[in-house]
Amino acid sequence: xxxxxxxxxxxxxxxxxxxxxxxxxxxxxxxxxxxxxxxxxxxxxxxxxxxxxxxxxxxxxxxxxxxxxxxxxxxxxxxxxxxxxxxxxxxxxxxxxxxxxxxxxxxxxxxxxxxxxxxxxxxxxxxxxxxxxxxxxxxxxxxxxxxxxxxxxxxxxxxxxxxxxxxxxxxxxxxxxx
Amino acid sequence: xxxxxxxxxxxxxxxxxxxxxxxxxxxxxxxxxxxxxxxxxxxxxxxxxxxxxxxxxxxxxxxxxxxxxxxxxxxxxxxxxxxxxxxxxxxxxxxxxxxxxxxxxxxxxxxxxxxxxxxxxxxxxxxxxxxxxxxxxxxxxxxxxxxxxxxxxxxxxxxxxxxxxxxxxxxxxxxxxxxxxxxxxxxxxxxxxxxxxxxxxxxxxxxxxxxxxxxxxxxxxxxxxxxxxxxxxxxxxxxxxxxxxxxxxxxxxxxxxxxxxxxxxxxxxxxxxxxxxxxxxxxxxxxxxxxxxxxxxxxx
Numbered sequence: 001x002x003x004x005x006x007x008x009x010x011x012x013x014x015x016x017x018x019x020x021x022x023x024x025x026x027x028x029x030x031x032x033x034x035x036x037x038x039x040x041x042x043x044x045x046x047x048x049x050x051x052x053x054x055x056x057x058x059x060x061x062x063x064x065x066x067x068x069x070x071x072x073x074x075x076x077x078x079x080x081x082x083x084x085x086x087x088x089x090x091x092x093x094x095x096x097x098x099x100x101x102x103x104x105x106x107x108x109x110x111x112x113x114x115x116x117x118x119x120x121x122x123x124x125x126x127x128x129x130x131x132x133x134x135x136x137x138x139x140x141x142x143x144x145x146x147x148x149x150x151x152x153x154x155x156x157x158x159x160x161x162x163x164x165x166x167x168x169x170x171x172x173x174x175x176x177x178x
Numbered sequence: 179x180x181x182x183x184x185x186x187x188x189x190x191x192x193x194x195x196x197x198x199x200x201x202x203x204x205x206x207x208x209x210x211x212x213x214x215x216x217x218x219x220x221x222x223x224x225x226x227x228x229x230x231x232x233x234x235x236x237x238x239x240x241x242x243x244x245x246x247x248x249x250x251x252x253x254x255x256x257x258x259x260x261x262x263x264x265x266x267x268x269x270x271x272x273x274x275x276x277x278x279x280x281x282x283x284x285x286x287x288x289x290x291x292x293x294x295x296x297x298x299x300x301x302x303x304x305x306x307x308x309x310x311x312x313x314x315x316x317x318x319x320x321x322x323x324x325x326x327x328x329x330x331x332x333x334x335x336x337x338x339x340x341x342x343x344x345x346x347x348x349x350x351x352x353x354x355x356x357x358x359x360x361x362x363x364x365x366x367x368x369x370x371x372x373x374x375x376x377x378x379x380x381x382x383x384x385x386x387x388x389x390x391x392x393x394x395x396x397x398x399x400x401x402x403x404x405x406x407x408x409x410x411x412x413x414x415x416x417x418x419x420x421x422x423x424x425x426x427x428x429x430x431x432x433x434x435x436x437x438x439x440x441x442x443x444x445x446x447x448x449x450x451x452x453x454x455x456x457x458x459x460x461x462x463x464x465x466x467x468x469x470x471x472x473x474x475x476x477x478x
Contacts, residue, residue: 026312079208134315
């Protein structure tokens with residue numbers, strides 16, 4: 001049980017480190033010209049992939065803190081996208097049990113719907129409170145790229161970082177501890 | 179299925195739901211506060227950035243250097259080609275240098291004759307770019323100078339040649355520069371030689387648009403654009419760039435500053451920049467304080 005606890009906390013720390021790494025890469029002052037190709041939102045893809053595999057590695061509070069930091073550092077309206085990602089993660093958390101036996105394609109399409117929903121709600125709410133927004137085109141590209149990069153993140157999480165779906169034995173262990 | 183359902187219910191216990199609700203409400207509250215009282219939350223953001231980004235600097239500097247080295251290496255491959263280009267440019271520049279020297283002497287003589295004193299307030303502080311905005315939708319960079327160096331919101335920032343942007347968000351050790359290419363940037367400018375005034379507004383492309391131009395006929399591609407100093411936010415007479423027309427016929431500004439690689443930026447000290455400390459008066463002008471005595475109000 002003790003090793004399971006240390007495993008749990010080391011994975012949570014790993015999530016924090018990965019989030020810091022992604023933010024770090026975003027902030028590198030390599031190209032200050034505006035015609036940059038919008039890049040996928042790796043943090044959201046990573047969060048959703050982990051929530052579907054091991055929800056206990058990414059507790060709600062941790063997601064909220066990480067996404068709020070991202071909002072603050074990346075000059076987004078603070079709090080809104082963070083709240084939407086937390087809600088999306090909560091939905092996936094509850095849907096994870098149902099998706100356990102269906103294949104990857106159905107998981108991918110669910111995640112695609114949730115990602116699209118998060119970005120769409122973000123835009124709609126920003127429009128309602130009349131905040132100046134980026135043009136629609138690059139945002140759509142960003143959503144598509146985020147969805148496209150999701151399988152890669154899943155592959156990386158499963159093979160390199162050891163975040164796989166819990167087996168039945170593991171689930172029971174988690175349940176017993178919780 | 180029944181087992182599934184029971185597991186799920188067990189999983190999302192009321193406590194978890196409560197936590198989720200509280201977290202989401204907190205985040206939305208932060209967003210609403212930001213919407214209502216933006217300057218205060220932006221100051222908080224500047225403090226957070228000021229705390230976080232300098233602590234990444236030890237890793238950022240070498241990584242940036244290595245990537246730039248690799249890019250330079252790529253350009254070495256075209257060395258002979260570039261050499262040719264440089265030679266021909268050098269020949270051109272020699273001619274220009276002669277002309278410039280003569281003009282400089284003439285200018286100095288004329289200034290001397292007129293007893294003109296250049297504005298002594300326009301001194302500058304040079305800062306190094308630490309980080310960019312991190313998002314393709316916002317154009318800004320973070321400088322390693324801040325409140326400690328006396329930087330204030332609103333000051334103009336230039337590279338060696340042209341205007342780059344203005345300071346917006348100052349932490350103790352860092353300051354954010356909103357670039358002219360950002361969608362929230364609008365700078366009053368004069369177009370030489372016609373003297374038309376316009377607003378140079380960024381739109382996330384590399385050439386900001388020229389807006390609120392009174393008479394388009396007087397402006398031709400190639401005209402110089404300089405800041406006009408209208409509104410008192412920016413000092414006047416700083417070079418911005420040259421007018422170009424995009425394929426749609428819309429006037430844009432080709433910026434003189436080298437936005438490809440911003441590294442060292444000058445922040446111009448300019449004391450008349452107004453301070454933004456409150457969210458602005460949306461509902462109307464504030465009532466004059468103590469202008470009327472209570473008895474007078476009673477009369478009215």
